[in-house]
Amino acid sequence: MPLSFEVNGKQVTVEVEPRMTLVDCLRHKLRLTGTHVGCEHGVCGACTILLDGEAVRACLILAVQAEGCKIVTIEGLSNDEALTPLQASFRRHHAVQCGFCTPGMITTAHALLSEEPDCDADRVREVLSGNICRCTGYISIVEAVLDARSAYRPPESQP
Amino acid sequence: MRNSFVGSPVERREDLRFVRGRGQYVDDLNPDGLLHAVILRSSFAHGRIRSIDASATVKLAGVHAVITARDMPGGPPRIPMRLQPLPEFMPFEQGVIADTKVRYVGEPIAVVVATSVAVGEDALDHIVVDIEPLPAVSDCETSAAGDRLLFEQQGANCAMTFTAECGDADAAFKAAAYVRREKFRTGRHFGLTLEPRGVMAEWDAATGRLTVSGAAKVPFFNRRVLAEQMGLPEDSIAMIENDVGGGFGARGEFYPEDFLIPFAARYTGRPVKWIEDRRENLMAMNHARQAQVEVEIACAHDGTILALRGHAHVDMGAYMRTNGAVAARNIAQFMAGPYRIPNIRVKSSLWMTNKTPVGTYRGPGRFETDFFRERLLDMVAKDLRLDRVELRRRNLIPASHMPYPLPAIAPFPASDEIDSGDYRATLDRCLEEFGWADKAKLAGKLIDGRFHGLAVGCFIEGGAAGPKETARLEINPDGSVAVFIGSSAVGQGVETVFAQIAADALEIPMDRISGVHHGSTAYVSDGYGAYHSRSVVMGGSALLDATKNLHNLIRTAAAKRFGCLPSEIKISEDGIVGPHGSSARFADFAGLTAEGAFLNKKHTYTFGAHAAHVTVDARIGRIEIIDYLAVTDCGRIINPMTVRGQVIGSLVQGLGGALLEDLKYDKDGQLLTGSLADYLLPSASDFPNLRAVVTEMFPSPINPLGAKGAGEGGIISAGGVVANAVANALGAFGVEPRELPLTPQRVWEMVEAGRLAT
């Protein structure tokens, strides 16, 4: 069936079977392969995207359920010129090893920091507990997210 | 220019694409005409295949082919052992697809090639498989009983018994003042990678060339195997390494799918891709760790260890896979770890069972055997009323004894020795940084409902397996230099660390290293890959050799151009200078390329000490890590940031093995943990309090870099140290953990048993 939604600021229309998950639609229909698939049963968080601004698991959503929604993927949070403050923080803190969980980590952290730029380490850990990383042991990821908080605070609150 | 990129926390080059979602993993490839493979896997642990009928399946819309053993002329080829390929193991090797018998749940029976994965999975239901079930061998005891045979013609389920030996253990036990005998077990874990495995194969019938994407870890070895199995010349196959979402020993070994997918591509004449789903990953990727041991230690009254004697039994699963014997061997050979034990005889038997076959997982055998040994040491300290730290310090191999020979292992004779180190120094550093003296006062105390416990343990970590690695440098048209290595990337940051090494060796800025190309068979003449913490040590050393060779080529070429002797040429960051004001730029020698190699028969031994402070909520068995410190000396540090990343990352995997991860089977050989909701991986909220200190006091004397393998040390101590800390916390209940993982239920059961006993 035909399906229209907005992805990373662009309106798209694709033809999908109802059984196609949103992550498969993004990856294989729209070739947005930055979003990864690690389990297909809603545990690992690698497929996290932003749906109408909220972090969701794209393997647990049918593509057809996203009709009319606004989707942002890791590609939409990136640009060619420079790393965003959150991306730069991930790099600076060595919060990346194999890179497979990274897009899901960054989309999740982006959603969190956008809403709660003053969250503490416990909150970061709680939120990221839905994203499995098998390489880093998480210490550096939590540090990276905490260090990126200032970039999400309104300008007047920054020194 | 004298650079010092080596030793600096250089930010990783590969991150620039990873943080933008621009990595390219095998499932990101979608060539025109692509078909998708899905695999029908056995739902029986043990059975005889009576028939497979796919006649209805091939007629389904969207199904292009169904491949079974019958489609392979001469029968399905076997997958040979890569490490310890002893003839005794050959009968136990796995064929690429089940033929007459199935021996584990998850064994491939048929491959469906279809227009989409979904259509292929729909089609699986239509294949009619008739299997006569046989009684399953679900553990070592049943395997040893011998009345249920996996390989009838072998007459027994034991594939091998290794013996590690030095001195005269029996004589030492006879004379010893103190002896303790114990039994321990470790659970079944595996090197689960977050990216499931995947293979994409393209067959060009016109040229007879095969291209296989998704290669990892050991592409050159795998190409040799595949060429043999497919009846193709090696050089007609290209193995392409894409970005690899984690290795940990498990990914990149030759698995059945590494043949089945290229075979399907040639069979259908279309590109074919297979991406493992997580459910099948849990039953198809190499398992690891599950072992039990009966072990005895003999000591003098002062705690001096005199001898170690024991027999380990390793649950191998259904086949001997490529590196399946490594853990069993290491359990025997490394049971003494960093301690000086003059008399050793430890056997390790490999028992075939109807489970997913085992292979290596980071720190293979070492995690297990360190748990056995460190537990034993704390028990000895308690028995002899010795301080646990003092007992260890007394028995650590003194620095003056380096290099120190390892026990001989039979029947795979290869003498090995520990290269360098001062184990007491890292132990002392660990105690000091940890604040042991203060924290030890908390031992066994009940504070706010939780019991506090502490422990410390020491380890060694082998690295830098030989025999060889290859590297090549090539000057680009713009004068920058490209690096090509036979090592593989599995997420450990090789593009950055090799650029650091190359820039320092060539004495040019790092931005003039255009790229580090790794893992694919096209780049160097031969490569050995990423295992046994070898990439940096072996590839880096080869890179130094390649630099020397490239400089020689430049000198020769420049001398010819300038009409002088090669010895008169000076190479610097700014260019190439000859006598009488003659000069040239690197770009003038574009296309010059030099390969280098490093050969090595010995291994490096990183070492260190770990300390843990835990609390236990004894009512529910919950363990919390309050503080955990890993101190590691890994020789020359290339990038302190990535080394620390290796230590913390592997430590959390170790804690996962110590506390969470367990692949469970029932008596019929059915896998009970078939999802990530059942196989519990550590998450971000589990272990927030971990610290790592990495030092470089003892560069390795056996390679020009002075580096040691450092990818596995974090995992090795975790089980023993955590278990000892729990025993320390729950001393009031007489708790002595003898089995991992230490689930809350097990802890609770031990506490309850202790309550009843008192």
Place this chain on the structure above:
Amino acid sequence: MKLPAFDYACPATLAEALALLASRDDAKALAGGQSLVPMMAFRIASPSLLVDLRRLSDLRKIAIDTSGVRLGAMVRWRDIEDDARLNGAHPLLKAAVSHVAHYQIRNRGTVGGSIAHADPAAEMPGIAVTCDADIAVTGTRGARVICADDFFIAPLMTALAADEIITEIRLPAWPPRRRWGFREFSRRRGDFALAAAAVFFDVDDAGKAYNAHIGAIGVGDRPARLPAAEAEVNGQVVDIAISERAGRAASASVDPQSDIHASGAYRKSLIGTMVERALQSAAGMSAL
């Protein structure tokens, strides 16, 4: 795995949704999909028609008045977290929901979906039973109200007919001075409970407890109140000794099955500890 094939409909009204659901024997309502989609991905469930409820905005409301809290079936965990009114109107609900799954799931998962899924280790069914909630359902044959205790029958099995949709979960009013506690033990944050206890009681002028409700989660084939434990609490000033007695009574009154996550004996012990600690927390004592 990929999901098996099915048809999909996204009706605009409840009446349309009910008609669609009644149109096939194996049609299924799709709320947040956080339980149903994984089951389909394992091909454990394969409905031939999914009726997506996402356009039924009437089901997304949280209503709070003197009669209590009414949660529309499509209210998400996230909505409960974000609703500050619930801090006073139903603190026990709020505490329990904080244990549900993970961040991303909480943005999608719904109370109605959880109630319909009926996992015995899930928090929401446990709260519904503990708090004597009513489950309002409707079908082509009309609407009815089922009390939570009658609603849950067995693991993944409820009194909901195949052609019915849950519309609302009605939690009775929460008096301002009510004492409550919630304790859960799971292997990792966000995992299903190995055992959890939801408790509340009211206190008379003499400081004695009455109207004790003690619910057990994860230790049976459905969530259940534990009358024997409640009896230990009613008429007593809740202190350490009473909480321990209630914990022992809780343990004694359940007979959990063993599974790969925990043995029956362990779960039996756990529920006692959870009840004891939840009661101590309710009584204002510090408790693990």
